[in-house]
Amino acid sequence: MTNSQQDTTKIRVLVSNDDGVFSPGIKALAQSLTEIADVAVAAPDVEQSAVGHGITIRRPLRFKHTAAAGFGDIPAYRVDGTPTDCVVLGTRILQKPDVVVSGINLGYNLGNDLTHSGTVAAALEGMILGIHSIAFSQAANEQGEYNFEHAKAYIPRIVQWVYERGLPPRTLINVNFPPVKPRGVKITFLSDYKFEDELVKRQDPDGRDYYWVAGTPKSTIFEEGSDEWAVREGYVSITPVRFDLSHREFMTQMEDLAE
Structure with missing residues (x-):
């Protein structure tokens, strides 16, 4: 593609998330891209946080246009499934995008969180389909509030x-924004950020046990240059994440198993 073509052709972008189509984060993400992209939204109809890369195979899915979510002129569709479902349907029913973006997640997705995150899973599905994909997340401020204006200023440049x-x-690409005006960008x-699982046991009114899985953020190593370090220091963290799970170096130490 020539420079003149890039100047006149907008990027085709599919937007998804795991917080649901009514989340303020996904509106901010979609609206931030309208100047440089033709944007379409396909997102879960309800919150699907921490579902990972799950896909629905045991029941049919609904793909419905929604005006109630407040995207204005941006075409938006709600799916009664996971973030992965949304990307699968969105890329096949709508025009195939040049870039899949997911978020802006309400809360960080750092370190080991990526294995649970539905936000990252939507980007992962885009990647598997051969589409350049980015996940965006942001923490709340000390009052528990989200201001996406600073994130919106960075997103078009990244995309x-x-x-x-x-x-x-x-x-x-996994991107995390601090809750305050960023000091800049760090690659x-x-x-090793993760949630340390806690199992809370309770009883229902009939005396039967039930359980809540809770968690507390924890890092055993706080290392300069990591995604957690960057956001704690007030920077935008941009992490290229490669999904090659093979431990190639260890393969040579296992060769005796093949004898």
Whole structure:
């Protein structure tokens, strides 16, 4: 594609998330891209946080246009399924996008959180389908409030860069915004940030046990250059994440099993 073509052709972007089509984060993300992109939205009709890369195969799915979510002129569709379902349907029913973006998630997706995150899973599905994909997340401020104006100022530049430069195979971009005006951008690696699971046991009115799985954020190593370090220091964290789960270095130590 020539520079003149890039100047006159808008990027085709599919927007999804895991907080649901009515989340303020997805509106901010979609609206931030309208100047540089033709934007369409396909998102869950209810919150689907922490569902990971689940896909619905045991029942049919509904794909409905929605005006009630407040996207204005941006075409928006709600899906009664997971974030992965949304990307599968959105890329096939609507025009195939140049870039899939997911978020803005209400809360960080750092380190080991990526394995649980529905927000990252939507970007992962885009990557699997051969589409450049980005996940966006942001923490709330100390009052528990979200202000996406600073994030919206960075998002078009990030999406434009990914569209023009491309990403390596099996790679997506994971972006986390601090809750305050960023000091700048850091290219980071994944920390060991995770939620330490806690099992809360209770009883219903009939005396039967039930359980809540809760968690507390925890890091055992706080390392400069990591995604957690960057956002704690007030920077935008941009992490290229490669989904190649093979431990190639260890393969040589296992060769005796093949004898």
